Amino acid sequence: MILEVKIIIYLFVFVLGSCIGSFLNVLIFRIPKHEEFVYGRSHCMSCGHELNWYDMFPIFSFIFLRGKCRYCGAKLSVQYPIIEALNAILWCLCVHLFGLSMIGILTAALLSALIVLSVIDERTQEIPVGINIFIAVLGAIKVVSELIAAATGDSIDFLSGMLLDEYSPMEPISTQTIGIGHILISHALGFAVVAGVLLLILLISGGAAIGGGDVKLMAAAGLFLGLRLTIIAFFVGCIAAAVIHLIRMAFFHAGRKLAMGPYLSIGIGLMALFGSSMVRAYVALVL
Incomplete structure (x- = not known):
């Protein structure tokens, strides 16, 4: 693929990611207050004035307005441009790693959800059930995609051939050698094992050691990642x-x-970003 096309694709993904990042800011501010976030108009948090379209350009509006309400x-x-830029960068990273593929789309959506979850939990000590x-x-969609791919003998990255596949440094996750039973067991155990241990800790400690939202988060993440990566993710999070x-x-x-x-x-x-490649590299090193 010619360089110009790649640049255009990355610019498009960055702009789209920053726009979604702007929506993530809305979720972060409104979900804890139980405010409408789909149809409600954006407004200044101080004066309540409804914002016009030219007040809401991701990243650039904050810079042009010098960080002040018009x-x-x-x-x-400063959260506004940080979240917008972070989401845009992460989405571009997903394209770089996975191309324009199903796994790339699902991973980008997962990372956006984790951004919202993290900020809200840090501020309120609560993880919204809706985010989990x-x-x-997302995990269920990923499992279904893998099952379909396993049944057809194809790769779950069935969209990657459209663009950027030759540029992606990540190998597509081949399902030709992965059986349907293995997929189901891995994701089912990923959903249950770590979350089950945390649930036991929750019951024993009465909520002093771990929260119910954390248990639900690891269950949902386990459905997305599968057992092996979920265990690693939990230990990385603890460290x-x-x-x-x-x-x-x-x-x-x-x-x-x-x-x-x-x-x-x-x-x-x-x-979600690097787990599969890390495991492949480790197996190749050991074997």
């Missing part, structure tokens, strides 16, 4: 929580209580 001059949260359900639905929160306690006077959602999301996101 109508009342109130300072805007959305992740579980991230220990390291990052100790730093926050030492230098930023954070309390002992922490929201696990953001840290579990780090592990889940890393495994």
